[in-house]
Amino acid sequence: MRTRAMRSVSLLAAVVALGLAVSGCGGQPDGHAGRDAAVAAHRARQVAAAWDGSAAAAAWRVGYHPMGDVIQLPRGGLRSKADEQAYQDHSFVLQGKLPATGSKDSRVAWAGGASLTRPLAGAEESYKTLSGGRGGGQPHLTVTGAKLGTITVTTSRGPATVPAWLFTVDGYASPLKQAAVAPSKLPQPPLGQARDVPGYPLNQLVKIAADGRSVTVVALHGVCDDGPAVEVLETSGSVVLSSSVQHRKDGGYCTKQAKLQQVTVKLERPLGNRVLLDAHTGQPVPYKPEHGPSPSWS
Known part of the structure; x- marks a missing residue:
């Protein structure tokens, strides 16, 4: 050393x-x-x-410990300062119905064949994370629906394919994606x-x-x-x-x-x-996205 x-x-x-x-x-x-x-x-x-x-x-x-963003914006990013502000403020409005999901587990997969089963968060639960559990003000982003898909997330074990909710956002051709599985408990x-x-x-x-x-x-x-x-x-x-x-x-x-x-x-x-x-805390250095809580340490 x-x-x-x-x-x-x-x-x-x-x-x-x-x-x-x-x-x-x-x-x-x-x-x-x-x-x-x-x-x-x-x-x-x-x-x-x-x-x-x-x-x-x-x-x-x-374990599954995200070390990078668990939310991916629509392709090309947000189109205006107002939309960027709405995202930063968790200002979302739901117009439409989100799919219902029963309690079930889903799979996080790494290259090479390693995988891990984690609880799947429902579409409504994931939407509440985006919106902060409150109604949108002005400006706001409008969500009109969602479907289950996948995203790639940087983790402590390298890139992983993770189940995600793909939210349809009014005015955007591609979805806003959010990982739909809970991180593992910190050791x-x-x-x-x-x-x-x-x-x-x-x-x-x-x-x-x-x-x-x-x-x-x-x-x-x-x-x-x-x-x-x-x-x-x-x-x-x-x-x-x-x-x-x-x-x-x-x-x-x-x-x-x-x-x-x-x-x-x-x-x-x-x-x-x-x-x-x-060295000071004796713990893993926490990843924190620019906006919102850490996906592992929250």
Whole structure:
């Protein structure tokens, strides 16, 4: 196992006012920074050792854990700013009848023949996820029907063919698709959250590159430091990410504001079915779509 430090890309995702004590984030003595790095590296090794070969890792690898969007917009995307706003606001109106489905299971399938049976969500239940369980305002998207089909979803085990409801949306020639099976339950992590380890937990996984050679995550840092840095520890069974901040050399007072910033981390080999872990929490880094809850962590 070896650790490589990766510098962040400068892409601001959001700015939040958090009650985090990030004051005093100017310069640090070299010895203090060195001790912080050693503590963080030790924690990453602990996380990797706890997960590699564990029951939690085994459960993760045989489950259905979406790591990419479970909703696919109509071909070509939404046609106007108003429709984009309606989608972001979960503003939908149902005009028509949705098909009734009894309680039954359905199949998630991976390339190579692996598959998993999961409970099938009904069309009405899936529609409520889209609409947030409320009526649409202005602007809104109008759903006129649905039928059962499939979509391809990025998962912790690679791309999977997943049953999906194909919703007909007024004004669009192709459907809006939503995965219709529930994710597997998250395994109990083999160790707890870190205490007194420098840095912050990673906020979310944004995407995994198509070739699996990089991952983009959201990291937290203060408004007066030089941005987040993410170190990576790769083993045969896991990839452990440790987020820290790059301290400014000039010192000075720092407020309690913080920023969420996207960081792209390159890997020495494709992620594959290795577990992507956050060193601080000791848990898989949660995937969260731009709009709506995580399909696995909600």
